[in-house]
């Protein structure tokens with residue numbers, strides 16, 4: 001078994017978002033909405049994509065977007081548009097499992113994040129617990145599977 005460089009571990013982290021619910025023209029929520037991630041109270045994914053920026057503007061200053069809207073683009077009619085509720089800041093905690101890392105060969109460390117994990121240096125394959133797998137040309141000989149079914 002190769003040397004373990006790092007054991008896997010769970011990291012708990014907090015996600016902070018500002019969230020808006022979409023409101024239809026008749027005033028009822030349509031179930032949709034938008035969430036923008038924050039970091040230290042600022043928008044985290046800045047600059048936003050064009051579509052994200054339009055959504056954010058329509059949430060916070062809908063009138064401004066009415067003027068900025070490209071009227072030649074009729075993919076979404078402004079008549080059929082929506083307004084948004086006042087944004088609410090919400091916090092969530094979530095967990096991420098950092099995968100185990102093993103030392104495969106002198107220049108190759110392998111992160112065991114997948115069912116099959118390949119060393120970028122020598123090409124050796126490991127399963128998710130770090131056991132060396134048989135060379136690929138032998139895969140399937142015992143189980144009758146074709147190697148392409150193993151991914």
Ligand SMILES: [Zn+2]
Pocket residue numbers: 104105106107108119120121122123124
């Ligand atoms: Zn290797």
